[in-house]
């Protein structure tokens with residue numbers, strides 16, 4: 001049994017943290033503004049804040065850190081579900097084996113390409129490939145063929161993959177086919193709850209899942225994303241469990257997670273639960289996002305369309321740095337809707353174009369950048385840049401350049417209006433004068449039709 005998550009230590013941390021005085025909390029919040037992260041002990045204390053004034057101070061610090069590290073950028077992507085066939089029986093999921101109501105489907109390569117083209121036609125450059133776990137249909141061959149076909153078919157520039165644990169050899173195949181980030185959620189870090197939620201199938205093995213990232217690193221994939229499904233167990237335990245997991249592989253491989261996803265459990269068609277076991281309310285969810293932002297300032301936080309539109313907009317300021325938009329959660333969904341084939345119900349139905357307008361209205365700059373991956377700034381190399389704060393200098397110009405491309409290729413009149421104003425504003429926010437001039441030159445080149453000229 002692996003001991004990455006020392007459950008007793010998490011429980012003791014929580015037991016010892018629920019009566020922290022205000023002075024100490026304020027010291028932790030103050031420390032978080034240095035953008036150097038927080039210890040598990042400090043995180044445990046922040047997780048118990050209920051006082052409105054202290055919460056406001058913590059949210060203010062999260063906004064400060066988000067702005068310092070990420071500036072006004074918001075990265076966009078769309079999921080592409082290649083299959084909803086699954087041999088597991090996760091009680092919370094609509095794709096589970098025993099859900100007889102679900103319309104099952106695994107896309108052919110031609111259908112996957114069609115979906116990718118439909119996503120690209122919205123203006124996306126970054127895709128997250130997702131599928132259920134069925135060794136007969138959604139194996140590594142399915143994934144590598146899908147990736148190769150999508151890269152070849154159009155101008156999708158980065159493909160991340162969220163898929164079941166694999167062997168080292170299989171991860172090597174994903175690496176060779178050009179995987180961006182490998183994403184895997186432990187779902188819950190509590191072993192007993194994990195066992196109850198995953199009664200049968202390959203996913204019933206907690207250890208096989210939690211060691212997936214180790215095998216990915218061993219295979220040379222140094223860009224990984226983690227997550228927990230909030231609502232399965234006590235959210236405080238999950239936050240600490242996830243950070244403990246991140247620390248464990250950062251210690252062993254020198255690289256922490258590139259992203260943390262924060263999906264909140266929602267009912268799904270044919271799920272195996274009567275209700276959400278540990279429902280997380282909006283106030284608690286704001287706290288979760290803000291605390292991750294303070295605890296791991298250089299790790300991206302991803303929010304999906306499970307959340308309501310107004311709430312997603314609000315969470316951008318508290319720390320979220322990547323969002324999906326215009327998403328469909330069933331295989332083939334970009335071509336035809338089938339609400340009996342979804343993994344979960346989407347709450348935010350805004351199109352990418354509408355989302356981009358909202359992002360501009362809120363004073364953010366949308367980014368379609370995929371430069372780090374294509375320039376090999378991943379893993380340790382990325383972390384070095386990030387921790388020196390240099391990433392901010394590359395990312396702001398790249399956001400401007402990729403948003404400009406998007407406006408030229410896909411922008412409606414209304415979006416172009418807002419977008420051009422946002423680009424002018426974002427240019428002024430590039431602190432380094434030389435970089436500002438270089439970015440203006442590159443903007444001109446993009447207007448002249450030159451592409452792939454990012455920092």
Ligand code: SF4
Pocket residue numbers: 086087088089090093094095096097131132133203
């Ligand atoms: S969560 Fe994943 S593994 Fe579990 S039933 Fe759904 S698709 Fe299958």
